Amino acid sequence: MSQKRIIFVPENCRICRTCQFMCSFHHFHEFNPSKAFIRIYEDEEGNPHAEILDGCDSCLKCVESCPYGALRYE
Ligand code: SF4
Numbered sequence: 398m399s400q401k402r403i404i405f406v407p408e409n410c411r412i413c414r415t416c417q418f419m420c421s422f423h424h425f426h427e428f429n430p431s432k433a434f435i436r437i438y439e440d441e442e443g444n445p446h447a448e449i450l451d452g453c454d455s456c457l458k459c460v461e462s463c464p465y466g467a468l469r470y471e
């Protein structure tokens with residue numbers, strides 16, 4: 398049985414950081430991207446990447462809040 402996971406679609410990501418803001422607000426009541434359990438970063442070519450960190454509880458606030466459809470759960 399396969400486990401669901403958060404899928405990142407880099408073509409859709411605009412690096413707006415809404416996902417990070419919502420994650421940190423959900424867990425710490427702070428809009429502080431550095432406290433989020435999802436990290437969005439750009440590589441040297443400016444391409445976006447996402448990393449889910451230890452501590453993520455699969456609350457899916459990040460997926461629900463992404464305005465550009467760059468996060469899915471499947
Ligand atoms: S994944 Fe969505 S919410 Fe997060 S930075 Fe990219 S576009 Fe914004």
Ligand code: SF4
Nearest residue numbers: 420453454456457459
């Ligand atoms: S699913 Fe994980 S990364 Fe996304 S908002 Fe919840 S704790 Fe943060």
